[in-house]
Amino acid sequence: xxxxxxxxxxxxxxxxxxxxxxxxxxxxxxxxxxxxxxxxxxxxxxxxxxxxxxxxxxxxxxxxxxxxxxxxxxxxxxxxxxxxxxxxxxxxxxxxxxxxxxxxxxxxxxxxxxxxxxxxxxxxxxxxxxxxxxxxxxxxxxxxxxxxxxxxxxxxxxxxxxxxxxxxxxxxxxxxxxxxxxxxxxxxxxxxxxxxxxxxxxxxxxxxxxxxxxxxxxxxxxxxxxxxxxxxxxxxxxxxxxxxxxxxxxxxxxxxxxxxxxxxxxxxxxxxxxxxxxxxxxxxxxxxxxxxxxxxxxxxxxxxxxxxxxxxxxxxxxxxxxxxxxxxxxxxxxxxxxxxxxxxxxxxxxxxxxxxxxxxxxxx
Amino acid sequence: xxxxxxxxxxxxxxxxxxxxxxxxxxxxxxxxxxxxxxxxxxxxxxxxxxxxxxxxxxxxxxxxxxxxxxxxxxxxxxxxxxxxxxxxxxxxxxxxxxxxxxxxxxxxxxxxxxxxxxxxxxxxxxxxxxxxxxxxxxxxxxxxxxxxxxxxxxxxxxxxxxxxxxxxxxxxxxxxxxxxxxxxxxxxxxxxxxxxxxxxxxxxxxxxxxxxxxxxxxxxxxxxxxxxxxxxxxxxxxxxxxxxxxxxxxxxxxxxxxxxxxxxxxxxxxxxxxxxxxxxxxxxxxxxxxxxxxxxxxxxxxxxxxxxxxxxxxxxxxxxxxxxxxxxxxxxxxxxxxxxxxxxxxxxxxxxxxxxxxxxxxxxxxx
Numbered sequence: 187x188x189x190x191x192x193x194x195x196x197x198x199x200x201x202x203x204x205x206x207x208x209x210x211x212x213x214x215x216x217x218x219x220x221x222x223x224x225x226x227x228x229x230x231x232x233x234x235x236x237x238x239x240x241x242x243x244x245x246x247x248x249x250x251x252x253x254x255x256x257x258x259x260x261x262x263x264x265x266x267x268x269x270x271x272x273x274x275x276x277x278x279x280x281x282x283x284x285x286x287x288x289x290x291x292x293x294x295x296x297x298x299x300x301x302x303x304x305x306x307x308x309x310x311x312x313x314x315x316x317x318x319x320x321x322x323x324x325x326x327x328x329x330x331x332x333x334x335x336x337x338x339x340x341x342x343x344x345x346x347x348x349x350x351x352x353x354x355x356x357x358x359x360x361x362x363x364x365x366x367x368x369x370x371x372x373x374x375x376x377x378x379x380x381x382x383x384x385x386x387x388x389x390x391x392x393x394x395x396x397x398x399x400x401x402x403x404x405x406x407x408x409x410x411x412x413x414x415x416x417x418x419x420x421x422x423x424x425x426x427x428x429x430x431x432x433x434x435x436x437x438x439x440x441x442x443x444x445x446x447x448x449x450x451x452x453x454x455x456x457x458x459x460x461x462x463x464x465x466x467x468x469x470x471x472x473x474x475x476x477x478x479x480x481x482x483x484x485x486x487x488x489x490x491x492x493x494x495x496x497x498x499x500x501x502x503x504x505x506x507x508x509x510x511x512x513x514x515x516x517x518x519x520x521x522x523x524x525x526x527x528x529x530x531x532x533x534x535x536x537x538x539x540x541x542x543x544x545x546x547x548x549x550x
Numbered sequence: 551x552x553x554x555x556x557x558x559x560x561x562x563x564x565x566x567x568x569x570x571x572x573x574x575x576x577x578x579x580x581x582x583x584x585x586x587x588x589x590x591x592x593x594x595x596x597x598x599x600x601x602x603x604x605x606x607x608x609x610x611x612x613x614x615x616x617x618x619x620x621x622x623x624x625x626x627x628x629x630x631x632x633x634x635x636x637x638x639x640x641x642x643x644x645x646x647x648x649x650x651x652x653x654x655x656x657x658x659x660x661x662x663x664x665x666x667x668x669x670x671x672x673x674x675x676x677x678x679x680x681x682x683x684x685x686x687x688x689x690x691x692x693x694x695x696x697x698x699x700x701x702x703x704x705x706x707x708x709x710x711x712x713x714x715x716x717x718x719x720x721x722x723x724x725x726x727x728x729x730x731x732x733x734x735x736x737x738x739x740x741x742x743x744x745x746x747x748x749x750x751x752x753x754x755x756x757x758x759x760x761x762x763x764x765x766x767x768x769x770x771x772x773x774x775x776x777x778x779x780x781x782x783x784x785x786x787x788x789x790x791x792x793x794x795x796x797x798x799x800x801x802x803x804x805x806x807x808x809x810x811x812x813x814x815x816x817x818x819x820x821x822x823x824x825x826x827x828x829x830x831x832x833x834x835x836x837x838x839x840x841x842x843x844x845x846x847x848x849x850x851x852x853x854x855x856x857x858x859x860x861x862x863x864x865x866x867x868x869x870x871x872x873x874x875x876x877x878x879x880x881x882x883x884x885x886x887x888x889x890x891x892x893x894x895x896x897x898x899x900x901x902x903x904x905x906x907x908x909x910x911x912x913x914x915x916x917x
Contacts, residue, residue: 192554199558207567248589248808253581255787256574256794262784274556282552433555440557441566446788450780457779458741467752475754478761485761504669504763511670518679 189282193275266446273422295419392487399480406476409469417460421453570791577794589804592635594646600687604662607684614653622721623655623692629704632813634660636897640805643898648907663814669763672819678842681712685719696721703727714850722917726858727893729866731835731873732828742777744867750829759822764815854883854917865893
């Protein structure tokens, strides 16, 4: 049979199998969801998460985590298979005709790489970065910071976030909520400039560092993602090569799970090779640095807010822990010195003496 | 002529998926009836022998008569990464139970779940204070003159350092899958072997610890998963479908999951200290490691040493472990025991149950 026809047949079989797979999983999840929660039909990930939660009835235990992974399995399985099927569909006619199939595959892989690594790069404005920062502060950090940040966000909505702290009193006034003070006759005297200027520069510096760290993090993430997507597409290419070799030997893959396992095994090996290259290691280290720096400068900026609100900061608590740790070490050393200096208990001495007597030659 | 290599027959695929659905349904029914408590790990009966700060020392209840109990107590030194339960994961695959059956008096260190206030504990604290304190307590409590020290992975590295500093308190040292030479980690043609140490060599550990404080278990788990990302993150769960209709097998799978993903965070300074001194600078074998103000000299390992390694270990490659043989002071009483398994399989694998504990017990009784 013509390979295009066979490929179509294969796609049809897989399509029907997928429908069946999904319908089975959906009914299981629906049954679980029916235990008390409404199941939204428009959001598959939410749908399965809810199904998993309902099935396990546990919070953060191994059963719940495992059930979640099980519910995610068909999605991963179908996505993996769809990728491979699409790749195979692209190259099958060329392979049958004995033509070079790699260029067509490369086009497809290039398209995937672009999608995976989020290219073309989106250029985020500083305002958008700042909105993202504020959102992260609102969502993940103490609600105590919300009013302050809200004010800051409003003040910087019109331009670069640093502007809120720079260039005279207007932005600063907005941030601190003292607009009126710096308007009208008082503004002529520049009263706010000198004392606040230093504070403002310090604050500005810390917040600008956060913005820079976010940009660095995004760049590092993009680079890392690019490396991963290169390895991923290479693994697809190798899987096709593997299938071609099977065909040449007259062998075949007859089950979707077998094909999936084959691809996973090839993908793992390809990833390993990638992870072991100095270039990728460099990219990974850069990502780690960017992540850590991001966390550190966010904390520095937030601690500035906490100081204003007279709330103890992470750094202050860590400093206290460090002092306690040093004191614990001293106490341990003193205890040990005391123990070493204390004469052995009488029982042990008596035992030693007895042993000594026993070893002494008899006087008689 | 070349054959079309993907032959999905509609009836075979339908059958395969029907089987998957049926197993899944049975598995999910089993899962609904399970609680977290059912997935019990570390269940061998024990008492808390000693507790201090965030760690505890267990003494396991002997299963042989007192006169048959081996006179030298054995302390199991566990890693700071992952829990102590790897040695007691499930009742029929428990290193601890196997030791008890062999008449060994077993003590186990559980380092616990370090809190933020523990972040300044470094390797000095663990080796020269905590382990030394534990050894003293066991010696005092048991009336023995010395103890046997059994190390698990990184716990073995700590035990090695301790034994080199205090050979007078250690009668025998047994190491299992223990990294010693952190720069002998590559195996030609096996890119996944030793990857973790390769990554550790270039990581900016200062940035990590300064930003994170304690290093979260999840960060470490991701590193472990990277040695086989597709298989461990996706393939493993797809394959689990095949054991879903077997409740006992499912329970055992969940025990492993619980142990793998329920590990403790690592105290920040201990992590920094270990990565810099051991992984990056390899000071343990270069002779430049200083703990508690004293140089850790492997030549001081004058006691008999049994070094057990897993031939298929990709996390701690065998060359890293057996390098110890070149450095010990007492080469006459140094013995290696290879087991055909992987890093975790050495404790939990079926075949290993008949080799590890019986082999170690026999060796201990001879020394």
